[in-house]
Amino acid sequence: MPDTHDAPDARDPLENWTPTGIDVTVPSIARIYDYLLGGKDNFAVDRDVATQLLGAAPGLDEAAVSHRAILARGVRFLVDQGVRQFVDLGSGLPSAQNTHQVAQATAPDTRVVYVDNDPIVLAHGRALLAENDRTTVITADMRDPVGVLAHPDLNRLVAMDQPIGLMLLGVIHHINDDEDPSGLVKRYLDALPSGSWLFLTHFLAVGAESEALERVMQGSHKTGRFRTREEIEGYFAGLELADPGVVYLDLWRPDEPLDADSLPQNRRLVLGGIARKP
Secondary structure (H helix, E strand, O other), rough: OOOOOOOHHHOOOOOOOOOOOOOOOOHHHHHHHHOOOOOOOOOOOHHHHHHHHHOOOOOOOHHHHHHHHHHHHHHHHHHHOOOOEEEEEHHHOOOOHHHHHHHHHOOOOOEEEEOOOOHHHHHHHHHHHOOOOOEEEEEOOOOOOHHHHOOOOHHOOOOOOOOOOEEEEEEEEEEHOHOHHHHHHHHHHHHOOOOEEEEEEEEEEOOOOHHHHHHHHHOOOOOOOOOOHHHHHHHHOOEEEOOHHHHHHOOOOOOOOOOOHHHHHOOOOEEEOOOOOO
């Protein structure tokens, strides 16, 4: 990807904008991710945290691109399984290959609800989706499953008696241990009908590098936990995992054959998988 990280002034359209209801001194997970993807919807505080993360794990921006790529592959897989409605929790800022774009390219009748608690996500999302009546963005806290699933805009598009693709990409690792991440995932799954799918990715604890990244995240925005493979696999308990199981993102049904041994360390920091609720 092009290196835009050394020229913040050239990619700074928000700096002269005074947002309403947004504390620009507090970093946002969505905007940090946007910066790592080469986006422009971020503030200086977000870029500062991203720079620290890149210092702890050079090549982390490449890992962010890899994370975006599995979204497209996973959504295409779910559409192939007949899924026609998605709830994308912690969706982040619009980028290339958004969930609705991937799904509706194959199945135009697919409905998609994006959920995020960042007001900038809502503003950009609504502009992007102004003429798409099968997709919406709602501002809500994903830690409140009852409130999210009862939201009128969600229920306008999503039928709770039909299979749902529940997307938790890069978000559960921002739920701290004392917030019961496993219980949160289970509460969502318990509310979904049989035949629904869980699509989840999560930071993997690998030693010194992930520990350094976790220190940066916990110091900047008090979230970001790297968990063990066993903990991550536990989110899929009771579900039917699709092949190849819970793996490094690049190894989940790659578009071209990939030698697992050739993966650099910065591509071994996240695991992902997709599983069906029986």
